[in-house]
Amino acid sequence: MPWIYHSNRVVIHPDYQGLGLGQRLVDACSALMLRENPTYKIMAKFSSVPMFKSRQGSKYWKLTKVHRKMGKEIPGGNMLRQSGFRDGGVTAFSFKFVAKAEDILG
Numbered sequence: 001m002p003w004i005y006h007s008n009r010v011v012i013h014p015d016y017q018g019l020g021l022g023q024r025l026v027d028a029c030s031a032l033m034l035r036e037n038p039t040y041k042i043m044a045k046f047s048s049v050p051m052f053k054s055r056q057g058s059k060y061w062k063l064t065k066v067h068r069k070m071g072k073e074i075p076g077g078n079m080l081r082q083s084g085f086r087d088g089g090v091t092a093f094s095f096k097f098v099a100k101a102e103d104i105l106g
Helices: 021-036 049-056 101-105
Strands: 004-007 041-046 061-069 090-097
Touching: 004 021, 021 041, 021 049, 021 090, 021 101, 041 049, 041 061, 049 061, 049 090
Parallel strands: 004 041
Antiparallel strands: 041 090, 061 090
């Protein structure tokens, strides 16, 4: 059974968001891992709609599942939340890296 590696969060400084840097970083890291061992399975899961749109437009990633979690109020805690904070639930997206290392690294 192949090793499965999973990424789920990329944070780019606001001054540099929207330039494709996060996507390129994850693509390059995924390709480097595959170069190390071609049997690795590279997956990603996140709830960011901009990242979803970016991955949808990439030939290197394939959507494998859409997860919908219903929101509910959880009593307790010490943080006051504004009304509407994830009340409608969260949608998360799972993708599989389908590129070959040489597609990205040359």
